[in-house]
Amino acid sequence: MQTDFLNEARRQAEICNACRYCEGYCSVFPALHAERAFSDGNLTQLANLCHNCRGCYYACQYTAPHEFNLNLPQALANVRQQSWEEFAYPQSAAKAFQKNGALIALMATVGFAFFFWLAKQVATIGGEGFYAILSHNMMIAIFMPAFVFPLVSIGISLRRYWRSVDGGPVKFVHLKKAFIAAAGMKNLRGGHGDGCNFEDTDRFSQGRRYAHQAVMYGFLLCFAATSSATVLHYVFDMPAPYPFWSLPKLLGVIGGVLLSLGSVEMVRLKLKSDKTLAADKAFSGEVGFVGLLGFVAISGLLLYFLGSTTAMPVLLVLHLGAVLAFFVLTPFTKMVHGFYRLAALARDAQRTK
Amino acid sequence: MNKHSTTPGSNWDVVVVGGGNAALCAAMTAAEEGARVLILETAPKAYRGGNSRHTRNFRCMHHGPLGPLVDSYTEDEYFSDLMKVTGGKTHEGLARLAIRSSEECLPWMEEHGVRFQPSLSGTLSLARTNAFFLGGGKSLVNAYYRTAEKLGVTVKYEAAVTHIELDDDRVSYLDYTLADKTHRVFPKSVVVASGGFQADTEWLARAWGPAAKNFLIRGTPYNRGVVLADLLDQGVEQVGDPTQCHAVAIDGRAPKFDGGIVTRLDCVPFSIVVNKNAERFYDEGEDVWPKRYAIWGRLVAAQPDQVGYVIIDAKSLNLFMPSVFPPIKADSIEELAEKMGLPPVALKSTVEEFNRSCGDTSNFHPTELDGVRTTGLNPAKTNWARPITEAPFYGYSLRTGVTFTYLGLKVDENAQCSVGNRPIANLWAAGETMAGSILGQGYLAGFGMTIGTVFGRIAGKEAAAYAN
Ligand SMILES: Cc1cc2nc3c(=O)[nH]c(=O)nc-3n(C[C@H](O)[C@H](O)[C@H](O)COP(=O)(O)OP(=O)(O)OC[C@H]3O[C@@H](n4cnc5c(N)ncnc54)[C@H](O)[C@@H]3O)c2cc1C
Ligand code: SF4
Ligand code: SF4
Numbered sequence: 001m002q003t004d005f006l007n008e009a010r011r012q013a014e015i016c017n018a019c020r021y022c023e024g025y026c027s028v029f030p031a032l033h034a035e036r037a038f039s040d041g042n043l044t045q046l047a048n049l050c051h052n053c054r055g056c057y058y059a060c061q062y063t064a065p066h067e068f069n070l071n072l073p074q075a076l077a078n079v080r081q082q083s084w085e086e087f088a089y090p091q092s093a094a095k096a097f098q099k100n101g102a103l104i105a106l107m108a109t110v111g112f113a114f115f116f117w118l119a120k121q122v123a124t125i126g127g128e129g130f131y132a133i134l135s136h137n138m139m140i141a142i143f144m145p146a147f148v149f150p151l152v153s154i155g156i157s158l159r160r161y162w163r164s165v166d167g168g169p170v171k172f173v174h175l176k177k178a179f180i181a182a183a184g185m186k187n188l189r190g191g192h193g194d195g196c197n198f199e200d201t202d203r204f205s206q207g208r209r210y211a212h213q214a215v216m217y218g219f220l221l222c223f224a225a226t227s228s229a230t231v232l233h234y235v236f237d238m239p240a241p242y243p244f245w246s247l248p249k250l251l252g253v254i255g256g257v258l259l260s261l262g263s264v265e266m267v268r269l270k271l272k273s274d275k276t277l278a279a280d281k282a283f284s285g286e287v288g289f290v291g292l293l294g295f296v297a298i299s300g301l302l303l304y305f306l307g308s309t310t311a312m313p314v315l316l317v318l319h320l321g322a323v324l325a326f327f328v329l330t331p332f333t334k335m336v337h338g339f340y341r342l343a344a345l346a347r348d349a350q351r352t353k
Numbered sequence: 354m355n356k357h358s359t360t361p362g363s364n365w366d367v368v369v370v371g372g373g374n375a376a377l378c379a380a381m382t383a384a385e386e387g388a389r390v391l392i393l394e395t396a397p398k399a400y401r402g403g404n405s406r407h408t409r410n411f412r413c414m415h416h417g418p419l420g421p422l423v424d425s426y427t428e429d430e431y432f433s434d435l436m437k438v439t440g441g442k443t444h445e446g447l448a449r450l451a452i453r454s455s456e457e458c459l460p461w462m463e464e465h466g467v468r469f470q471p472s473l474s475g476t477l478s479l480a481r482t483n484a485f486f487l488g489g490g491k492s493l494v495n496a497y498y499r500t501a502e503k504l505g506v507t508v509k510y511e512a513a514v515t516h517i518e519l520d521d522d523r524v525s526y527l528d529y530t531l532a533d534k535t536h537r538v539f540p541k542s543v544v545v546a547s548g549g550f551q552a553d554t555e556w557l558a559r560a561w562g563p564a565a566k567n568f569l570i571r572g573t574p575y576n577r578g579v580v581l582a583d584l585l586d587q588g589v590e591q592v593g594d595p596t597q598c599h600a601v602a603i604d605g606r607a608p609k610f611d612g613g614i615v616t617r618l619d620c621v622p623f624s625i626v627v628n629k630n631a632e633r634f635y636d637e638g639e640d641v642w643p644k645r646y647a648i649w650g651r652l653v654a655a656q657p658d659q660v661g662y663v664i665i666d667a668k669s670l671n672l673f674m675p676s677v678f679p680p681i682k683a684d685s686i687e688e689l690a691e692k693m694g695l696p697p698v699a700l701k702s703t704v705e706e707f708n709r710s711c712g713d714t715s716n717f718h719p720t721e722l723d724g725v726r727t728t729g730l731n732p733a734k735t736n737w738a739r740p741i742t743e744a745p746f747y748g749y750s751l752r753t754g755v756t757f758t759y760l761g762l763k764v765d766e767n768a769q770c771s772v773g774n775r776p777i778a779n780l781w782a783a784g785e786t787m788a789g790s791i792l793g794q795g796y797l798a799g800f801g802m803t804i805g806t807v808f809g810r811i812a813g814k815e816a817a818a819y820a821n
Contacts, residue, residue, distance in 0.1 A: 014675065014677065014679075015615055015677050017675050018614070018615035018617075018674065018675050018676045018677045019489075019613075019614055019615045020473045020474060020475065021409055021473070021486075021488060021489030021490075021614070022487075022488055022489070023470060023473050023474065024470030024471065024487045024488075025487065025488065030474070033474050033475075036671060036675055055488060055492075056488070058488075058491075058492070058495060059487075059488030059489055059491050059492035059495070060491065061406045061407055061489065061490070061491045061611075061613055062613070062615075063399075064399075065399060065400075066611060067608055068615075068677075191468075191470065191487055192468035192470075192487055194468065202492075202495040202499070203499060
């Protein structure tokens, strides 16, 4: 790993360890104060425990122009960003996409083009609704590998992470703790329940936490919608289209609305935030990623509402293209942070027993 | 007008001088009483909040658990803790007023945006007596500025008050400079909360002698005592000994100003401390460190060049809180001496003599007075005396770090200033600048913020009442 970022994080962690004023903000500080010297693995773990709420920046008496020049949120963001690139499989893909919104958009366009081409080739095969454009089996044939590949890739990455942070054998209680903390976004509450300092310097707000909840739960609901449709299709032999009062539609519409609103709000907050407290040059990649996620949600919703109009084929192709890009890019975009975050929380659960 | 510009619409009810804890408490209270309030803070926004931005807790009386505080801490216990550290040099009436009011301060602080956290790791001994601010003093200051602005308080940064004109027993106007221009305002009431004078090293040198030029200032460079001097010159009643200041021994590599908490060194009890001639000068193991912390500032100040050197060996490195600068490290005592600019032969012989005087160390206990002492050594080391033998050896330099000064404005229980035994009708003082009215010497951790909060609120209330 590039040692500059690690050394800078180490320098700052040593100052925090002598100060400790921020102990109550998040899980980073208790973990930090448990060490006396910081190995690269320690710093990687601390970096992945941090979610850039910035509480510790605005509270710090040593930020620039003070000569100690503390900016822990950025120091940890740089190490974190770098750890994702380093542990990714294949690494070059992460190096290309993590910080590059334009490339993410390009990838989505490639996805669109691919489906346009495919639709042209197979449109004549027949079927109803969406399947008049692409048969169900065809979609599965495309999406299964696009789904399995990221999982394998992320699995490899997490193993690399676990080694680097010296993780022990994972027990159920570690995972349970990690999921509970993530589900409530405990750490985004800021230690006092007032939220984080993100969009308006030192003012605490729940804005980012709520937006992030909407994105996360929206995404999970959409995912559940697709999964339930797959089960209906194969297990109960009930192919789409589904009526509104069906599991796939209900989950999908609620999830889609949450995901759309959450993504738009996330981008809005990000635009207002101080970029010097985030990872170097990662802004475009992050906004590109949230943009793609939002696009998936909005195009999915439109597809539902305009599914019986002539706009349908175009919308379907755009939606599927975006979904494909999203899945394939999961290990190489901000999306991967969720997996690392869970791993870091599980590792922290091992530390605190 | 002549060279003074009077800001239009500047008919302020209350002008508060300073932008730290005491100033903000006064400003918020006055604004809540309906006054039009102006804060004049000499620091730029990034450095607003004086020494208050460096604090971590305040000491609070309580009956039963309160916020982050456990058990209870009664008025009498609090007062007797105070008497112990001040050696009796305490104004009992004002001290008890501060102590008694501290209990209602905690919820008031929460209402005004302050958040607390359990006592920090490594400070368990304070869990009952001191309430820690989540994020430390700067987050407290940030929260207060937000609340003050919501209450309609106007804040001007880089506004240095240069003069408060006293006309018999009332203030008639106040001058401040902002962006190279002098401004004059005519407020109905004035609250002075501009701290001590420790950042003016010339003044420190006048009080202490030239040695003071080598002192480091632990907090803000902006507390230069300009307003304090201006008022004392006009005969406003003073209190406190100008030669008294709270000083501790901190890492000699700390910046001249604003090094704050991270420059403290807790390793003295496990070390030997020598001066620049490599001679020991005091019992390093006299008592547990929190109790001895404050005397080492003076001890180091009395050494040549006002500098000391702490020497420990490998077995002691992990016994104390880490500090901001890594220690100087060497494989032999001579090499360490060279790296630290000490005479190698002399240091070696001091260490050897110390080592020879150490006895049985099997009772060594890092957190208790263990009675592991030297014999036949002068000065003796009376606890934690283990020979310094295990390489690598580590060293830190020590300098005197001044926290605050005691000379200040004398106030009564209404925080009101006086001139020639008569109260000044519209002048109040709060915080460090009047703390000498309560403490003559010594210091109790967390009492500074208590004084600022209690008397800031009193001053704000009185100032608003006078203006209305
Ligand atoms: C490192 C450190 C740690 C400390 N920790 C604690 C602790 O944990 N608990 C505790 O109780 N105490 C602590 N103290 C002591 C504490 O800081 C003070 O008692 C307290 O902050 C005093 O508050 P104040 O508002 O009176 O002064 P300050 O907070 O110092 O505010 C003075 C203000 O006046 C302004 N000013 C000065 N001159 C002028 C002028 N001419 N015109 C306009 N503005 C002016 C300054 O810029 C500043 O904003 C600590 C001190 C230091 C240095
Ligand atoms: S971020 Fe600043 S205030 Fe917080 S623990 Fe670190 S040094 Fe202390
Ligand atoms: S930015 Fe927030 S989460 Fe990260 S270390 Fe600071 S307080 Fe903790």
